[in-house]
Amino acid sequence: MGFMDNLVKFWGKKKKSTGLAESLVGHTPIFSQFGTDIYASDVVQQAISCIVQEIKKLNPTHVRESGMDVTPVNGSLQRALQNPTPFMTTSDFLEKITWLLFFNYNVFIYPTYYVWKDEETGKEKVIYTGLYPLQPTQVDFLQDVSGELYTKLWFANAYNVTLPYNRLIHIRKNYSVNDYMGGNQFGQPDNDTLLSTLQINDDLLKGIAKAMRASYQVNGVVKYNTMLDKDGSMEKAIKDFDKKLQTSESGFLPADLRAEITAFNRKIQMVDATTLKFIDEKILRNYGVALCILTGDYTKEQYEAFYQKTLEPIIITLSQAFTKILFTDNERSYGNKIMFYPKNLIFMSTSETLEMIRLLGDSGTLYENEKRTALGLRPLPELAGRRMQSLNYVDVDLAPQYQMQRKNNQGGKTGNEEE
Numbered sequence: 581m582g583f584m585d586n587l588v589k590f591w592g593k594k595k596k597s598t599g600l601a602e603s604l605v606g607h608t609p610i611f612s613q614f615g616t617d618i619y620a621s622d623v624v625q626q627a628i629s630c631i632v633q634e635i636k637k638l639n640p641t642h643v644r645e646s647g648m649d650v651t652p653v654n655g656s657l658q659r660a661l662q663n664p665t666p667f668m669t670t671s672d673f674l675e676k677i678t679w680l681l682f683f684n685y686n687v688f689i690y691p692t693y694y695v696w697k698d699e700e701t702g703k704e705k706v707i708y709t710g711l712y713p714l715q716p717t718q719v720d721f722l723q724d725v726s727g728e729l730y731t732k733l734w735f736a737n738a739y740n741v742t743l744p745y746n747r748l749i750h751i752r753k754n755y756s757v758n759d760y761m762g763g764n765q766f767g768q769p770d771n772d773t774l775l776s777t778l779q780i781n782d783d784l785l786k787g788i789a790k791a792m793r794a795s796y797q798v799n800g801v802v803k804y805n806t807m808l809d810k811d812g813s814m815e816k817a818i819k820d821f822d823k824k825l826q827t828s829e830s831g832f833l834p835a836d837l838r839a840e841i842t843a844f845n846r847k848i849q850m851v852d853a854t855t856l857k858f859i860d861e862k863i864l865r866n867y868g869v870a871l872c873i874l875t876g877d878y879t880k881e882q883y884e885a886f887y888q889k890t891l892e893p894i895i896i897t898l899s900q901a902f903t904k905i906l907f908t909d910n911e912r913s914y915g916n917k918i919m920f921y922p923k924n925l926i927f928m929s930t931s932e933t934l935e936m937i938r939l940l941g942d943s944g945t946l947y948e949n950e951k952r953t954a955l956g957l958r959p960l961p962e963l964a965g966r967r968m969q970s971l972n973y974v975d976v977d978l979a980p981q982y983q984m985q986r987k988n989n990q991g992g993k994t995g996n997e998e999e
Contacts, residue, residue, distance in 0.1 A: 626874055627867040632678045634891055636671040638920040640902070641958050645915035649947045651964040653916070656708045657906060660691070661918070664711040677713050678894070681753050682867075685763035688714040688733070689749035691906060708906075711749075721745070721760050749905045751897060887922075895920050922956055930955075944969030 640661040642653045652658075664673040680687045692710040697703070718734040722742065729745040752762030864871060868890035872878040878886070902918035933955055940946045948966045949959035 623864065624867075627864050627869040628679070628682045630869045630873055631682070631867065631890060631894070632675055635678045635894060636675045638674055638895065638898075638922055639956075639958060640670065640674075640898075640918060640920050643915075643917055643919050643959065645917060646965075648950065649965055650919075650949050650953065650959045652959050652961060654961070656693075656706075657918075660708040660711055666710075673711065673713065677751065680713060680715065681751055681894075685753040686719075686761050687749075687751040688716065688719070688731075689751070690714055690743070690747070691749065714748075719761070746905065749901050751901045891922075895922065921953065921958060941968065942970040 642655065642658045642661065644651050644653050662670055664670065668676070677687045677689065690712045691708060692712065693706050693708045696705045696707050698705070714733060715735070716733040717736050720732040720734075722730040722732055724730065730742050731745050731748060732740060732742045734740045755762045757765045864874065868886070870878070870882060870886060872882050873886050898920050899918055903912065903916070906918060907916045937946065937951050937954055941951060944967050946954075946967065948963040948968060952959055952963070
């Protein structure tokens with residue numbers, strides 16, 4: 581609890597007089613994180629897992645954009661992105677915040693840092709040390725007399741702390757009717773419709789299990805064609821019947837001429853595969869995951885649709901939420917951003933991507949780092965601002981000099997002129 585202790589200690593000294601924040605929808609801005617009823621469904625867990633396993637492949641990078649050129653920035657923020665906490669890798673971090681986003685429709689991340697001051701110039705610099713996903717059980721939105729927004733976070737272990745809202749990375753899902761939180765008007769996931777579908781699915785599965793158990797009960801009647809008197813014939817017949825049951829290995833019960841077996845014509849009505857598939861797909865549609873994605877049997881076009889419909893909106897949301905909090909207005913004006921590069925999520929084949937790069941790169945319209953990012957790779961500092969074209973792949977700025985040199989060597993004729 582060292583991190584939380586320091587958090588409470590640091591911000592506890594800076595409390596201001598605050599009251600509940602105003603809400604345009606008229607609800608008190610106090611939100612409790614809801615339960616996890618829907619996550620008892622294996623279909624729900626599998627659907628979210630498909631999304632989580634793709635998001636954790638992202639490569640978060642601090643970049644600085646200048647026009648169409650992109651330059652990576654190596655600094656404390658990039659180190660924090662690569663090592664968010666002492667007990668999390670980058671993929672762990674992305675996995676956790678994605679699960680929390682689908683659990684609660686809201687994720688709060690606290691960036692830790694300290695301010696370093698240059699004694700000679702007097703300039704201050706923020707040094708980031710970590711990014712901590714928080715799991716509050718309740719969130720209160722407060723406002724001071726100046727109108728600044730605060731969040732009071734309550735945790736399961738009785739900790740509570742009040743933080744400026746602009747110190748928290750807040751990622752929301754289904755941000756609609758509530759002023760502050762994702763989800764419904766109370767800041768919670770609205771799962772009523774999904775729960776109804778899950779109940780139908782559960783009833784179907786329980787019905788199948790019940791029918792299967794019934795199939796192992798009484799399946800026929802043995803009729804003896806002789807009179808069983810009181811001299812022990814009945815008891816002897818029952819013992820013989822038990823013995824025949826125990827020794828039967830083929831599944832057929834042997835009988836002699838005195839016994840007649842009448843089997844029950846048992847027709848167990850199972851739910852057809854089409855109905856089960858419909859129910860599964862109805863659940864999966866809530867998360868934008870097709871059945872082929874769930875099974876892993878998808879085409880390039882199907883994965884492209886999954887990426888554009890389901891993954892890309894999350895990636896854009898992550899990028900904008902991190903950029904908004906981790907940079908000041910001035911830093912953002914200079915093109916500083918947090919980009920989540922999908923190196924392993926690019927749905928174009930390698931040959932298609934290379935062909936695109938060749939067509940555009942030969943004309944000098946692509947920066948070298950644009951070629952790398954088209955392949956899902958991080959840009960390199962040494963390639964910043966460089967473009968190459970097909971004249972032996974020289975710098976674009978040097979191409980006219982190269983062509984003039986050829987013209988002079990040919991006595992004033994270029995390679996395009998006729999002899």
